[in-house]
Amino acid sequence: MIARLTGTLAETTVDHAVIDVAGVGYAVLASTRTLDAIGPVGGTVLLLTELQVREDSLTLFAFANPAERESFRYLTSVQGVGGRVALAILSVLDPTDLATAVAHGDKAMVARANGVGPKLAQRIVNELAGKLGTPALAAAAGSPAPRGTTAQDALSALANLGFKPAEATAAVTAAATELGDGATLDALVRLALRKAAK
Template identity: 70%
Template sequence: MIARLTGILAETTADHAVLDVAGVGYLVQASARTLAAIGPIGGQVMLFTEMQVREDAMILFGFGSAGERDWFRLLTSVQGVGGRVALAILSVLAPDELVRAIGSGDKAMVARANGVGPKLAMRIVNELKDKTGGLVIGPAGGGAPVAAGSAAADALSALANLGFRPADANAAVAAAEEELGAGATLDAMVRLALRKAAR
């Protein structure tokens, strides 16, 4: 299983990017939000990834943050939501907006995504309500992917690996980054984020 990729951004299109990792080009499907945030062609990029294996294909999906990847996993756990539909949802709704939409039962907000009709939107809201009902939305709410390879991205990954829920981790890291500034070290960011998440 490929958990993340770090390499040179070779190309981007409306729905995917190609990362050159040690001479191998990985085609990674991604949300419009992630593709807009990963930077210019030729730049160094780190993406969290999720691989789906089907009878006819192996598809790699890429994310600008561990929180976005966690939401992708949640969304694809709903019957009828495949990888492309999950990316369509993540393209139009940031994680904090998803928490709000699902928490308030707002199926119309979820149905804004391409390929999501009213029935599927209702199923998403109903099935994920229990899984996200206790999530806390922080000041930044994890609205946009953090810069690839940044201390914030690594801090998000660290909190996710410690078992924190996506919105909790996003809120804690956003609060820590706001307090420490963008130039903070990973160690300082993780320590402060852990203190904020424990409150």
């Protein structure tokens, strides 16, 4: 499975971007929030991805941070919510807003997204209740993933140890802030593990 892409942003449109990775252009669908955050054409980008395999297509979805990808996975687990509808929701609601809407049973907030009617919004709120965590945790995880190869490797290490993306992002972000830019991977992972265990 393709878990992330690092390359040059070749182009963006209303609903997707093309990332050039060693001469191969990957078309990725993304929320407007992610497309706005990835920077100018020609710049280097790192996007987390989710590959959906269907009988007639392979579709790659991209996310600016682990919390958005995790929210996408939960949304697409709900019957009637495909990848494009999930992105429409994430274009209107960031992971914190989505967690808040679900926690409060606010179907009207979810129904603000294009293609989401009242019945589908109610199903999303009902089925995701208790699964998205607290809005405060979603807020911590909703911040962009730490930049730099060392921070990304530390995120991967924590994920491999079984930490949820939200927990891993919060711990690595805190550790990276405390240690500064010159931190080694070993030091970053050790401190992040201590912070995650608190």
